[in-house]
Amino acid sequence: MIRLPFLIVFSLLFLTSFLGASLAADSPSISKNNIIYGKFSQQRFLSGFDTPFNSQGEYYLLPGKGIIWDLIHPFQSRLIITSTRMTQIVDQKEEDIQGASEVARLIVDLITPLLSSNLSALDKNFIVSEISPKGATHTWSLNLIPKSETLNLVITDITASGGDELKQIIIRKKDNDKDIIQFSEQVTNQIGDQDVLKLFGSEG
Amino acid sequence: MQRLFAILLFFLMLTFITIASWRVFSGKAEFVADIEYLFPKENPTQIEGSTLEKIQKSSSKQIIFLIEHSNAIKRKEAFSQLQSVLQERTTFEPTAISVAELSKIRVFQLENIGAYASDTDFRALQNEEYKPLVERSLRALYLPGSTINSKEFSQDPLGLYPSYLTSLQTQLSSTSSASASKSHHQLLIGALGPDISAERFRRDLETVDQIVAKLTSYDPQLDINYIGPGYYSREIASISKRDATWITSAALAAVIILLLLVFRSLKPALGAIFIITTGLASGAAVTLLIFDTIHLISLAFGSTLVGVVVDYAVHFYFAQRAGESPSLSSRRILLGLVGATTTTIAGFTVLLFTDVPLLSQISVFSIAGVISAAFAVILWLPALSQPPNSSITSNNASRARLFHYQIARPSLLAVMLLLSIGAGAALYTEFLPANDKVQNLRVQTPNLTERAKKIASAGGFQSNQLLLITGTNEEELLQREETIRSYLSKNKGTGEQISAVTLSHFIPSLKRQQQLCRARAHAYEAEVTAPLIKLVSKHTNTCTEITLDAKAWDTLPDQIKALKIDTSGGLSPQHLMILQGAIKGPSSVNLSEAFAWVKPIDLAARYSGALGHMRQKTTIAILTGILCVTIVACLILGWKTGFQVAVIPAFAALISPVIFYLAGGTIIFFSIIASFLVYALAADYSLFQFATKADDIDRTYKAVAVSSFSTILVFSLLSFSNIPVLQNMGAIVVIGVLIAWITAPVATLKHKET
Numbered sequence: 008m009i010r011l012p013f014l015i016v017f018s019l020l021f022l023t024s025f026l027g028a029s030l031a032a033d034s035p036s037i038s039k040n041n042i043i044y045g046k047f048s049q050q051r052f053l054s055g056f057d058t059p060f061n062s063q064g065e066y067y068l069l070p071g072k073g074i075i076w077d078l079i080h081p082f083q084s085r086l087i088i089t090s091t092r093m094t095q096i097v098d099q100k101e102e103d104i105q106g107a108s109e110v111a112r113l114i115v116d117l118i119t120p121l122l123s124s125n126l127s128a129l130d131k132n133f134i135v136s137e138i139s140p141k142g143a144t145h146t147w148s149l150n151l152i153p154k155s156e157t158l159n160l161v162i163t164d165i166t167a168s169g170g171d172e173l174k175q176i177i178i179r180k181k182d183n184d185k186d187i188i189q190f191s192e193q194v195t196n197q198i199g200d201q202d203v204l205k206l207f208g209s210e211g
Numbered sequence: 212m213q214r215l216f217a218i219l220l221f222f223l224m225l226t227f228i229t230i231a232s233w234r235v236f237s238g239k240a241e242f243v244a245d246i247e248y249l250f251p252k253e254n255p256t257q258i259e260g261s262t263l264e265k266i267q268k269s270s271s272k273q274i275i276f277l278i279e280h281s282n283a284i285k286r287k288e289a290f291s292q293l294q295s296v297l298q299e300r301t302t303f304e305p306t307a308i309s310v311a312e313l314s315k316i317r318v319f320q321l322e323n324i325g326a327y328a329s330d331t332d333f334r335a336l337q338n339e340e341y342k343p344l345v346e347r348s349l350r351a352l353y354l355p356g357s358t359i360n361s362k363e364f365s366q367d368p369l370g371l372y373p374s375y376l377t378s379l380q381t382q383l384s385s386t387s388s389a390s391a392s393k394s395h396h397q398l399l400i401g402a403l404g405p406d407i408s409a410e411r412f413r414r415d416l417e418t419v420d421q422i423v424a425k426l427t428s429y430d431p432q433l434d435i436n437y438i439g440p441g442y443y444s445r446e447i448a449s450i451s452k453r454d455a456t457w458i459t460s461a462a463l464a465a466v467i468i469l470l471l472l473v474f475r476s477l478k479p480a481l482g483a484i485f486i487i488t489t490g491l492a493s494g495a496a497v498t499l500l501i502f503d504t505i506h507l508i509s510l511a512f513g514s515t516l517v518g519v520v521v522d523y524a525v526h527f528y529f530a531q532r533a534g535e536s537p538s539l540s541s542r543r544i545l546l547g548l549v550g551a552t553t554t555t556i557a558g559f560t561v562l563l564f565t566d567v568p569l570l571s572q573i574s575v576f577s578i579a580g581v582i583s584a585a586f587a588v589i590l591w592l593p594a595l596s597q598p599p600n601s602s603i604t605s606n607n608a609s610r611a612r613l614f615h616y617q618i619a620r621p622s623l624l625a626v627m628l629l630l631s632i633g634a635g636a637a638l639y640t641e642f643l644p645a646n647d648k649v650q651n652l653r654v655q656t657p658n659l660t661e662r663a664k665k666i667a668s669a670g671g672f673q674s675n676q677l678l679l680i681t682g683t684n685e686e687e688l689l690q691r692e693e694t695i696r697s698y699l700s701k702n703k704g705t706g707e708q709i710s711a712v713t714l715s716h717f718i719p720s721l722k723r724q725q726q727l728c729r730a731r732a733h734a735y736e737a738e739v740t741a742p743l744i745k746l747v748s749k750h751t752n753t754c755t756e757i758t759l760d761a762k763a764w765d766t767l768p769d770q771i772k773a774l775k776i777d778t779s780g781g782l783s784p785q786h787l788m789i790l791q792g793a794i795k796g797p798s799s800v801n802l803s804e805a806f807a808w809v810k811p812i813d814l815a816a817r818y819s820g821a822l823g824h825m826r827q828k829t830t831i832a833i834l835t836g837i838l839c840v841t842i843v844a845c846l847i848l849g850w851k852t853g854f855q856v857a858v859i860p861a862f863a864a865l866i867s868p869v870i871f872y873l874a875g876g877t878i879i880f881f882s883i884i885a886s887f888l889v890y891a892l893a894a895d896y897s898l899f900q901f902a903t904k905a906d907d908i909d910r911t912y913k914a915v916a917v918s919s920f921s922t923i924l925v926f927s928l929l930s931f932s933n934i935p936v937l938q939n940m941g942a943i944v945v946i947g948v949l950i951a952w953i954t955a956p957v958a959t960l961k962h963k964e965t
Binding site: 034051054055056078081082084097160180181183 | 314317349350352353354359360361362363365746
């Protein structure tokens with residue numbers, strides 16, 4: 008069974024990455040079949056452990072459809088989130104996450120306004136503050152504190168930063184744990200309906 | 212002396228009406244339309260008594276909303292808006308477990324992290340299937356966004372607690388009060404406070420109407436349907452009031468027109484109005500004086516008293532002769548009137564002993580109504596009348612009467628007797644199957660049916676089932692809940708989704724905690740878990756044991772606390788278990804068969820069972836009553852004459868539900884109650900015809916014919932009512948009265964013989 012809080016946090020990460028991307032690029036609203044994808048690498052620091060846990064992978068976002076998170080190293084795993092369901096694929100085994108449709112909808116509901124540069128929608132779920140606004144150096148930094156009581160039990164705050172595109176997010180958690188995720192090679196492309204179907208299946 | 216008595220009675224009636232009016236206006240007497248008020252009170256000393264009473268109280272004030280919109284975002288917005296406005300402006304609260312409550316549980320559970328594991332993980336540990344658990348934990352270490360925490364990971368390297376939390380949220384979301392699907396959102400709200408008054412509840416419902424109207428007015432695509440026992444009650448109340456008003460008005464108008472046509476004079480019509488008003492006002496006043504809470508169906512049924520009491524006035528005016536003093540006219544119908552009134556009172560008195568509040572009220576209303584109407588005919592009507600210059604009606608019905616009287620043959624009497632016995636046996640043995648489903652009582656209007664259909668098609672909470680688990684102590688109850696959970700998991704059908712919410716999900720039994728502790732310790736020593744355990748240098752196998760003590764109890768959400776039944780009244784310990792998705796599956800059927808300590812709680816089935824029981828009791832009562840009256844009639848009048856008089860009402864009362872059934876009607880508890888009414892009315896016709904003197908025979912014949920016609924007229928109006936009970940009773944009374952009128956000449960065989 009997939010851990011529900013994990014999915015929520017994952018979604019936050021994804022959201023913040025696109026917050027940065029949209030800030031940096033001043034992107035106009037993205038059309039229906041525009042897919043945004045890129046690479047990530049994560050370092051997880053847990054108190055009491057000498058070395059961080061490192062992982063790498065790719066992400067895909069299709070506004071109006073959903074998001075996909077592909078982990079490549081140290082093992083392969085795919086998580087598909089659409090407006091109605093969440094599915095994880097590990098070792099070619101597909102597993103639906105029951106009772107998570109509300110969370111799935113929340114994620115999709117938040118990503119869409121972000122990509123259409125409707126940043127005010129972020130205020131609904133986060134307390135947003137700008138640490139370093141985009142200036143001549145083209146770098147920026149934002150601080151986000153989740154409003155959700157459930158998420159607050161796990162996360163203290165999130166810092167997102169970047170330049171022309173999102174570079175890094177840091178998630179600080181309870182007990183001095185933290186995740187540092189770096190993003191690279193972000194691309195926006197058009198894809199056909201058949202490709203959408205391939206990625207998201209009928210739920211897409 | 213008679214005049215003094217008449218004046219005293221008049222003032223007594225006025226006093227009753229005044230006090231009753233004061234009780235209504237001061238709020239001492241309350242009108243209700245709740246379905247549970249139709250049934251006898253649950254016995255709190257019985258094992259399910261207090262539980263059922265609690266559930267009845269809370270469910271009677273619940274409303275289910277179905278929110279539909281083609282746009283998912285707008286649907287969700289409407290859902291959130293509705294939820295917050297309802298909480299702000301009404302006493303309704305969603306029955307969902309709030310985020311704050313879940314946070315409170317989490318703090319407590321993290322202190323006792325070793326006590327928790329999902330059923331799936333618990334089984335995996337017991338079966339030593341460690342590999343999937345290890346892989347899951349390793350994945351959580353690397354996956355971006357994982358909520359993994361160093362402290363929790365040290366205490367729980369296999370990740371049993373986060374998995375338990377996800378599983379719990381899944382269980383709660385499938386049985387909670389708010390759910391969402393691809394096409395709709397659902398919300399269950401309830402005025403759960405025990406102190407919510409009927410008035411406050413009514414105001415809240417009006418606020419709900421306004422909120423929904425406002426929300427839907429902004430967006431024509433938004434559709435919000437809502438229904439529930441509380442909503443039904445309000446609709447029944449409104450329909451009952453409307454029906455009582457228009458049935459009374461229409462009945463009154465129909466009777467007046469009939470009397471004007473028959474008597475071609477205004478006086479009898481005015482006299483009839485006076486008798487009807489006296490009967491209805493006295494019936495309503497006495498009911499309001501005796502009962503603090505009056506069911507509106509009893510008022511609607513009481514309005515049909517018009518058809519009964521008008522007969523007394525009809526007999527009076529038919530008996531009047533030219534120049535004869537009105538007192539003498541009233542005395543000439545006295546025997547028939549006393550006999551008819553006594554039989555009606557006897558019939559309705561039986562209803563007083565049915566232990567059903569609604570029937571007791573109908574009984575009191577009818578008895579008070581007919582007594583006052585009878586007194587009004589004997590004492591007040593003559594005082595208000597003048598001796599007529601000519602007979603209001605002539606004694607010239609001979610041709611019609613003689614034609615009709617041809618049926619009065621001993622052979623018909625024998626056939627009626629045999630058919631009565633057959634019909635009685637068919638009703639008693641249920642050869643004619645009855646339908647006791649409580650759903651038959653539901654008010655049917657196109658609007659309500661449409662709403663109910665929509666919400667039923669969305670499924671949702673309607674498939675939630677409550678199970679009552681009994682045991683000797685709390686530990687045993689928790690263990691039994693866990694046994695059921697395990698049983699459901701093993702026995703559910705292919706593709707069957709069964710979710711359960713129990714107290715043991717939050718406070719596992721000590722037995723399970725100990726088993727979990729041992730199984731986990733064993734897992735930490737296994738070879739397959741070594742790579743994971745090696746990562747955690749200081750892992751601990753925390754085995755704190757938790758029980759349902761005050762500290763644990765305080766952390767539980769109210770909805771979970773409600774699963775523990777208050778057994779302070781000396782009952783054995785009981786827990787409730789909410790089961791979702793198993794109503795039609797094989798599991799729930801097997802569950803009560805597999806475990807003697809599990810009882811499904813189905814309010815509808817309980818009500819239906821109560822209706823069936825009351826129907827059987829009432830059938831026995833009417834059969835006993837008929838037998839007793841027949842024996843008394845035979846003893847007083849001789850066996851032959853006694854039979855002649857007694858067989859008519861018995862035949863009409865017993866054969867009418869049979870004919871109704873054969874014509875496609877459904878026999879319900881209230882059909883048998885209608886038979887009582889038929890018996891009382893038919894006895895009137897029989898007794899008036901029997902008691903009449905030879906020179907009044909035509910007058911009485913006409914009076915009975917007019918009375919029957921007016922009764923048929925009034926009860927036919929009931930079939931236009933929106934209340935199924937009244938429709939059913941109206942149809943049976945019409946059939947019964949028609950049969951009674953056709954067969955009434957059998958009572959005059961004595962005239963033939965003499």
